Amino acid sequence: MSTRMQPLYVLSSDSDRTRGRDARDSNIRAGKAVASAVRTTLGPRGMDKMLVDSSGDVVITNDGATILEEMDIEHPAAQMIVEVAQTQEESVGDGTTTAAVLTGELLIHAEDLLDDDLHPTVVVEGYNEAAQLAQEAIDERVLDVDLDDDVLAAVAESSMTGKGTGDVTADVLADLVVRAVRAVRDGSGQFDDDVRVLTQTGASSSSTELVEGVVVDKERVRDGMPRSVEDATVAIVNTKLDVREGEADTEYTISSVEQLEAAIDAEESELRGYAEALADAGVDVVFCTKSIADRVADHLERAGVLAFESVKSSDAQALARATGAKQLGDVNDLEAEDFGHADRIATRTFGDEELTFVEGGDAAETVTILLRGGTEHVVDELERAINDAVDVTVAAIDAGGVVPGAGATEIAIAEHIRSAAASIEGRKQLAAEAFADAVEALPRTLATNAGMDPIDAVVKLRSTYDREGVAGIISEGRSGAVGDPIEAKIFDPAAVKRDAVTSATEAATMIVRIDDVIAAN
Numbered sequence: 001m002s003t004r005m006q007p008l009y010v011l012s013s014d015s016d017r018t019r020g021r022d023a024r025d026s027n028i029r030a031g032k033a034v035a036s037a038v039r040t041t042l043g044p045r046g047m048d049k050m051l052v053d054s055s056g057d058v059v060i061t062n063d064g065a066t067i068l069e070e071m072d073i074e075h076p077a078a079q080m081i082v083e084v085a086q087t088q089e090e091s092v093g094d095g096t097t098t099a100a101v102l103t104g105e106l107l108i109h110a111e112d113l114l115d116d117d118l119h120p121t122v123v124v125e126g127y128n129e130a131a132q133l134a135q136e137a138i139d140e141r142v143l144d145v146d147l148d149d150d151v152l153a154a155v156a157e158s159s160m161t162g163k164g165t166g167d168v169t170a171d172v173l174a175d176l177v178v179r180a181v182r183a184v185r186d187g188s189g190q191f192d193d194d195v196r197v198l199t200q201t202g203a204s205s206s207s208t209e210l211v212e213g214v215v216v217d218k219e220r221v222r223d224g225m226p227r228s229v230e231d232a233t234v235a236i237v238n239t240k241l242d243v244r245e246g247e248a249d250t251e252y253t254i255s256s257v258e259q260l261e262a263a264i265d266a267e268e269s270e271l272r273g274y275a276e277a278l279a280d281a282g283v284d285v286v287f288c289t290k291s292i293a294d295r296v297a298d299h300l301e302r303a304g305v306l307a308f309e310s311v312k313s314s315d316a317q318a319l320a321r322a323t324g325a326k327q328l329g330d331v332n333d334l335e336a337e338d339f340g341h342a343d344r345i346a347t348r349t350f351g352d353e354e355l356t357f358v359e360g361g362d363a364a365e366t367v368t369i370l371l372r373g374g375t376e377h378v379v380d381e382l383e384r385a386i387n388d389a390v391d392v393t394v395a396a397i398d399a400g401g402v403v404p405g406a407g408a409t410e411i412a413i414a415e416h417i418r419s420a421a422a423s424i425e426g427r428k429q430l431a432a433e434a435f436a437d438a439v440e441a442l443p444r445t446l447a448t449n450a451g452m453d454p455i456d457a458v459v460k461l462r463s464t465y466d467r468e469g470v471a472g473i474i475s476e477g478r479s480g481a482v483g484d485p486i487e488a489k490i491f492d493p494a495a496v497k498r499d500a501v502t503s504a505t506e507a508a509t510m511i512v513r514i515d516d517v518i519a520a521n
Contacts, residue, residue, distance in 0.1 A: 024114065026077070028108075028110065029519065030075040031107045031269075032107055034078045037080060038101065039445055040320050040449060042098065042101060042445050043446040043449045043452075044162035047449070050061065051067065053070070061384060062162065063096065063385075064096035064100050065086060071085070071086065079509065084507045085100050092395045092499050093395065094159050098496070099499070101441070102438060102441075103342075106438045106508035109437055109438050110434070110512045117231055120515070121428045122426070123431045123434075126431020127435050129424055132437065133432070134216065134416070134501045138409060140416070141494075143404070147396060147403070149182070152178045154489040155392055155393055156173075156393050157173075158490050160388070163384065163385035169204075171209070173385075173389070174211045178393060196367070197383055197386050197390075199373065199380070200355070201351075201375060202350060203372040203373070204373070209370050209372075211357055213322060213358045213359035215355055215356070215368040217321070218309075218356050219308075219353075219354040220347060220356075221300070221307045221308060221309050222297050225305070232341075232342045233284045233285070233339050234340040234358075235283045235338070236287045236288075236316055237288045237327075239289075239329050240293075242293040271293055272296075276299070278300070285308075287311045287316060288308065288309045290309070290311075291310060292307060312455065313357045322358060323358065324341065326338045342360055343360025355370075369386055370384055392496060395495040403491070404470055406472030406473050407442055407447075408465075408472035410442045411440065412465065413439045414436040415465060415466075417432055417433070417439070420483045421433050443472070450473055452481075457473065461482055471516065472484070474488045474490060
């Protein structure tokens with residue numbers, strides 16, 4: 001007598017499971033959808049996206065990392081492309097849209113290969129070999145030029161063009177970025193986190209200025225304090241300048257006027273002692289990360305000391321790096337080496353707000369880009385553009401030089417992979433050729449966003465590359481044209497290209513290898 005096998009349930013009844021081709025199709029569709037969401041933002045002629053969250057807050061940007069971060073993405077495969085953009089942003093600061101679009105294109109071509117019965121492992125191996133060839137092509141395209149201020153300004157400007165800076169001010173902002181990066185460069189060729197960006201509305205972006213020091217968004221504690229101090233001795237205090245509170249919860253009983261007066265005198269003496277300790281030590285300016293009691297502020301005002309309270313910890317750290325001051329937890333037993341120095345500390349009024357400028361610090365060459373714009377949306381987008389420009393300028397100096405921009409490097413990568421694909425054995429050759437087609441989609445997208453016919457543009461890019469060795473999509477009037485990006489001074493850091501190829505390949509191959517999705521509800 002045979003016994004029928006009972007089904008064995010391993011997963012919870014609440015779980016959803018998608019296997020095989022359905023799982024791959026779902027993941028690839030999700031990845032393609034995310035990539036297509038940022039495709040139209042690529043390049044100097046790319047468009048912006050308006051992102052509105054559930055509370056009505058609006059972000060207007062064409063920065064790929066910001067768009068993907070603000071989008072409410074739930075699909076796990078789509079989240080992987082968001083991570084690609086975030087990784088690109090953290091490592092080199094730019095190329096996030098390039099990485100996302102390349103990932104989507106690799107998935108599109110992988111889908112076609114899988115439909116032609118190539119095994120996912122073959123696709124992955126072919127993609128990985130093609131990615132190595134791409135890195136070789138990038139290394140070959142690194143330009144043998146001195147990274148002087150003109151080249152670095154071109155790198156910064158290429159990064160910012162199309163990001164809300166406007167064609168008139170992009171070159172001005174690029175020069176400021178290069179000056180800022182040069183100012184914080186130390187002798188070993190490394191860069192500290194001392195290029196700060198502070199935004200302020202109420203003027204056009206052309207009013208942006210570079211301050212050789214730290215700008216703090218703080219007002220004086222008392223209006224009677226001096227607005228500016230020359231040759232200032234600076235103290236940074238990390239404790240409240242107020243009456244000390246005991247750790248134990250205690251009560252005191254006062255039974256006479258004399259006891260009350262003694263208590264008041266003791267409190268007043270303590271508060272006056274804070275101000276006197278600082279003034280007697282020769283301190284001209286105090287930055288306090290906590291609160292300053294009114295009576296302490298009064299004493300400091302009478303002593304001619306300029307004081308600021310509730311200073312953010314990040315600002316306090318920047319001030320310490322700039323002036324050489326130690327961050328003090330107590331104002332007793334002060335020593336001369338506890339203090340820092342600045343050539344000038346002054347408050348300036350912008351509309352209804354006051355900003356404090358700390359210039360000429362002794363300890364480090366900290367600089368601040370005071371970024372101006374007409375509205376909050378404008379300065380927010382400008383801030384993203386400036387941060388990217390600073391990162392790519394540093395990447396160009398520290399991580400392997402520059403390559404031709406405007407899609408020229410991508411054309412070179414595609415041609416290099418195609419010429420080497422014949423040496424790749426078996427079906428992996430098809431995957432490598434598909435990788436080249438995916439990379440070539442980037443200049444095709446640039447051409448589309450510039451108003452050109454993408455097919456005609458790619459044909460002309462290939463023929464110009466074969467004839468002249470370099471070809472990219474450059475701006476010409478209101479549209480684009482095929483030309484020489486080196487002549488047009490359009491450069492990208494090689495590190496941006498390398499990281500985009502690496503991260504896009506890793507994400508695409510990981511998604512292609514998935515054949516089972518188990519989701520708990």
